[in-house]
Amino acid sequence: MARALYPGTFxxxxxxxLDVVQRAAQIFDHVIVAxxxxxxxxxxxxxxxxxxxxxLALTDIPNVSVTRFGxxxxxxxxxxGASVILRGLRAVLDFDYEVQLAMMNRHxxxxxxxxxxxxxxxxxxxxxxxxxQMAKFSAxxxxxxxxxxxxxxxxxxxxx
Ligand code: ADP
Numbered sequence: 001m002a003r004a005l006y007p008g009t010f011x012x013x014x015x016x017x018l019d020v021v022q023r024a025a026q027i028f029d030h031v032i033v034a035x036x037x038x039x040x041x042x043x044x045x046x047x048x049x050x051x052x053x054x055x056l057a058l059t060d061i062p063n064v065s066v067t068r069f070g071x072x073x074x075x076x077x078x079x080x081g082a083s084v085i086l087r088g089l090r091a092v093l094d095f096d097y098e099v100q101l102a103m104m105n106r107h108x109x110x111x112x113x114x115x116x117x118x119x120x121x122x123x124x125x126x127x128x129x130x131x132x133q134m135a136k137f138s139a140x141x142x143x144x145x146x147x148x149x150x151x152x153x154x155x156x157x158x159x160x
Contacts, residue, residue: 001029001030002028002029002083002084003028003029003030003031003032003080003081003082003083003084004024004027004028004030004031004032004082004083004084004085004086004115005031005032005034005073005076005077005080005082005084005085005086006020006021006024006031006032006033006034006085006086006087007034007036007069007073007076007085007087008033008034008035008036009035009036009038009041009043009050009128010033010035010036010050010053010054010128011041011043011044011045011050011128011132012044012045012049012050012053012128012131012132012145012149012152012153013050013053013054013057013128013145013146013149014123014126014127014128014131014144014145014149015123015126015143015144015145016088016090016119016120016123016126016127016144017088018057018058018146019119019120019123020086020088020117020119021033021058021061021064022061023117024086024117025061025063025064028063028084028086029063030063030064030065031063031064031065031086032064032065032066032067032080032082033054033058033064033065033066033067034066034067034068034069034073034076034080035047035050035051035054035066035067035068035069036069036070036073037068037069037070038070044132044156045152047068048068049152051066051067051068052148053146053148053149053152054066056146056148057146057148057149067080072108073085073101073105074105074108074109074112077109077112078109078112082112083111083112083113084112084113084114084115085102085105085112085113085114085115086114086115086116086117087101087102087114087115087116087117088116088117088118088119089116089117089118089119090119090123090124090125090126090127091124098114098116101114102114102116126144131144131145131153132153132156135150135153135154135156135157136156136157137157138157141153
């Protein structure tokens with residue numbers, strides 16, 4: 001049984017993330033999407049909101065679950081019985097940082113392997129921060145996020 005943990009901030013989740021989960025669900029027996037509660041990053045959405053957006057978006061995939069974590073990714077992987085940490089790769093820009101993370105995680109827990117999944121080219125330039133910036137200036141984001149996220153971004157823009 002290969003279980004994969006897909007950790008991230010997901011602030012908020014977008015179609016690039018969802019595409020990675022959908023494809024991973026066809027490869028691994030189970031995919032656990034883990035929302036990082038990272039106070040250093042001061043996210044736009046609370047961990048509970050980010051988790052809920054993911055849950056709503058992934059409800060139709062039976063072998064995917066969503067959780068939240070606050071500590072080390074490898075500890076979360078062990079806790080959930082995952083032998084794989086899954087990360088998405090967009091451009092070369094992601095590579096250095098992702099390799100650094102993967103190496104450190106291997107050092108901490110050699111039994112957990114990091115797998116990288118390449119984004120689909122149409123999502124290569126998609127990031128949560130870009131989506132938030134677009135929404136802030138009332139640019140349409142419906143193509144990149146789920147309806148629940150688009151609505152929440154609209155509300156956020158109105159409050160600003
Ligand atoms: P981080 O976990 O670094 O704070 P995110 O929460 O945005 O960043 O992303 C979680 C994971 O999804 C990371 O592995 C990231 O590289 C990947 N990812 C982000 N955007 C995309 C995209 N457009 N296509 C594929 N993977 C992506």
